[in-house]
Amino acid sequence: MKALDLSIWAVTATLVFGFAMHATAQDSPTNRTIVVSLPDRKLALVEDGQVKKIYTVAVGKPSSPSPVGTFKIERRVANPVYQHDGKTVQPGPGNPVGTRWMGLSISGYGIHGTNEPRSIGRAASHGCIRMAKGDLEELYGLVAVGDRVELIGRRNDETADLFGPAAPAVAQPQPEALAQTAPTPEPAPAKPDLPLPTVSASGSR
Secondary structure (H helix, E strand, O other): OHHHHHHHHHHHHHHHHHHHHHHHHHHOOOOEEEEEEOOOOEEEEEEOOEEEEEEEEEEEOOOOOOOOEEEEEEEEEEOOEEEEOOEEEOOOOOOOOOOEEEEEOOOOOEEEOOOOHHHOOOEEEOOOEEEOHHHHHHHHHHOOOOOEEEEEOOOOHHHHHHHOOOOOOOOOOOHHHHHHHOOOOOOOOOOOOOOOOEEEOOOOO
């Protein structure tokens, strides 16, 4: 009888331990990192060492470059309100930061959308990382506050592994040849870029 009691206790303990391990595995946070290669203008979502998604993004232009370093997502806002210099833009097609805002642990910078979709894939922003609407909303649903964000300014082994070899440079025509083949265009009027945003929530987080 004593041996039977011990056997039942051992089975019960094994089951409890198994359930505890299963619950711990489910509750353990995913090791998630967003890697942005500024020269490649690409963003990779990496989970537990595996690449889940790669997106084309816009990065800071030379006059307002994106910051380089390791940061975290500090804030997530769905349908943000854009505010700057006394001007407020409500959620909608004209909102400069699009439908989602993921603020980084460096003041004023984040990953967001844009009302200028043609800027995606270019060095065109005021320093933030811009994404196309569908890509942005997908990424927003896959990440959380506290996730690591690496903004990398030069190609290295990590970016080569994630995004492949650098695209070949496009040969530029010599100034003499250019002058002979095409008239000099009139310079386009300067267009002011967006200032760094202040974003407040409107709707769900």
